Amino acid sequence: MVALKPRRTEAMLTRDGIRLVADIWEPEGDGPFPVLLMRQAYGRKIGTSLCYAPPEWYARHDYIVVMQDVRGRGDSGGEFILFEHEAEDGADTIAWAASLPRSNGRVGMFGFSFQGSNQLLAAGEKPEALKAIAPAMIGWQLDRDWAYENGAFAMRANIGWATQLAAETARLKGDYEAQQILFAASRGTSFNGRQPTVPAHDALLAKYSHYTCWRDTPPGDAYWDKISPASRLSDIAELAPGVLLIGGWYDSHLPGTLEAYRALSPHTPTRLIVGPWAHFPWDRHIGDVDVGDDAITDIDQQQIRFFDQWLKSEPEQQVAPVRLFDMGACQWQDLQDLPEGNTQAFPYGSGRAAIDTRDGALAHAVPDDVLALSESLTLDPWRPAAPCGGSFGFPGGPIDRARTDARSDVLTFTTPLQETDRLLAGTVTGCFEFESEYESFDIHATLSRVDSHGKVHPLAEGYALAKPGQTLLPMRGTCLTLKKGERLRLSLSLACFPVFPINPGTGGSPIAATLDQQRVTTVHLKCGSGTYLLLPWLKQES
Incomplete structure (x- = not known):
């Protein structure tokens, strides 16, 4: 030694x-x-x-x-x-x-x-x-990749980290009352104010942290x-x-x-x-x-x-x-390198993929008789979908999200049982085509493994601001040998609150949106060639 x-x-x-x-x-x-x-x-x-x-x-x-x-x-x-x-x-x-x-x-x-x-x-x-x-x-x-995710403000993470940094700054400056308020806020921040991105301790965050700067500076700014x-x-x-x-x-x-x-x-x-x-x-x-x-x-x-x-x-x-x-x-x-998505997988269903987790399918091709169908997805701001494990949940990681997938505001699309062990390794990308009368909405996509016992463990997630038409959604990466008898599942929702603020559907910024501006929002996911996942399958093992 x-x-x-x-x-x-x-x-x-x-x-x-x-x-x-x-x-x-x-x-x-x-x-x-x-x-x-x-x-x-x-x-x-x-x-x-x-x-x-x-x-x-x-x-x-x-x-x-x-x-x-x-x-x-x-x-x-x-x-x-x-x-x-x-x-x-x-x-x-x-x-x-x-x-x-x-x-x-x-x-x-x-x-x-x-x-x-x-x-x-x-x-x-x-x-x-x-x-x-x-x-x-x-x-x-x-x-x-820090303050925003595909244009969506990472509200919970930004407030949480800024509160931690602000509490230490207040302590170093001898403002012990502010430190105590910030410490208490870190143990139970409420996102239930009229404007969720403006928490009760917002004035202290403005005084002692970067939070208001990050919230008020849009992506793409020279800052x-x-x-x-x-x-x-x-x-x-x-x-x-x-x-x-x-x-x-x-x-x-x-x-x-x-x-x-x-x-x-x-x-x-x-x-x-x-x-x-x-x-x-x-x-x-x-x-x-x-x-x-x-x-x-x-x-x-x-x-x-x-x-x-x-x-x-x-x-x-x-x-x-x-x-x-x-x-x-x-x-x-x-x-030898980080793989990228290389195999298309298409979600489709018979119109009940938000009601019955057995209805939606994820397959290499969409059957001809369902090409004209779409799946309806609704956001009710009174009860927005929340995170469950994965990258956005707390705690994170492979937490069983079967109950989350059973919600009526979550679309699910599941593959058939895997016939052999196969390696999925690299980054995942989603491309989703939507129709809606609303000018804007958010999309939360989760790719999960469904094991032989029916547990649904998140693998890769992505979140983005979206609008009618086609939305390209870069998702996170994963590495997993999917075993024989297991399945993959794609889950889609219009919210992940309070990780991100709720999109009011008006075309205005979700950051500035207030509770009274939130509306029930409905979109229709079009099945067909415009909606697919790119999955990084590497090899197949016997």
């Missing part, structure tokens, strides 16, 4: 004179050692505790480990403005870390969520010493490029660090993680690992299912091997670029 020096605390100054504070762990010995850096928004004392081994574990693998409070958090100075200083401050920190005594001048970064996205922002400054990054569960283009790693792709590619991306099939940020892989892999050595996890913890128990020992996180060991290659010049790992956890076989699948 490598002996460590006592932990020490040091500070540095950014280019504009802000003092940033960090704790440092390092091994005994002469070195030199590479540096592993995490820049924390939740206080450096929390360190790596949510998903990773403690800093001491990494230091004992012959690394100098630096845990830093970002600007305006913990003991660091300045004002915390979400993502707006992370590029420059990150680059300054990397240069400082590379110059630490006994450093070999090479720096790697790791961390998940905020701590993952800020690595990419820093890499966009092209800091010479940054040789490797391991961003986990990240946003890539934040107006598409999002300012804070999104995607806008720095060319600079990251020019720096060309080693990249290890880590995601979870039920993580809220999976679309950003996958899109980062698609964008980065042609330009810089990039590897992708996706486990069966939600945002955290990364374990074998997810939702109602135990997916086995192989799912218990080995990300720490994977990261050490990755950083050893890029920061210590050890031999290159002989590993596949893409490693996906198969939630049916309960084992990892190694692939």
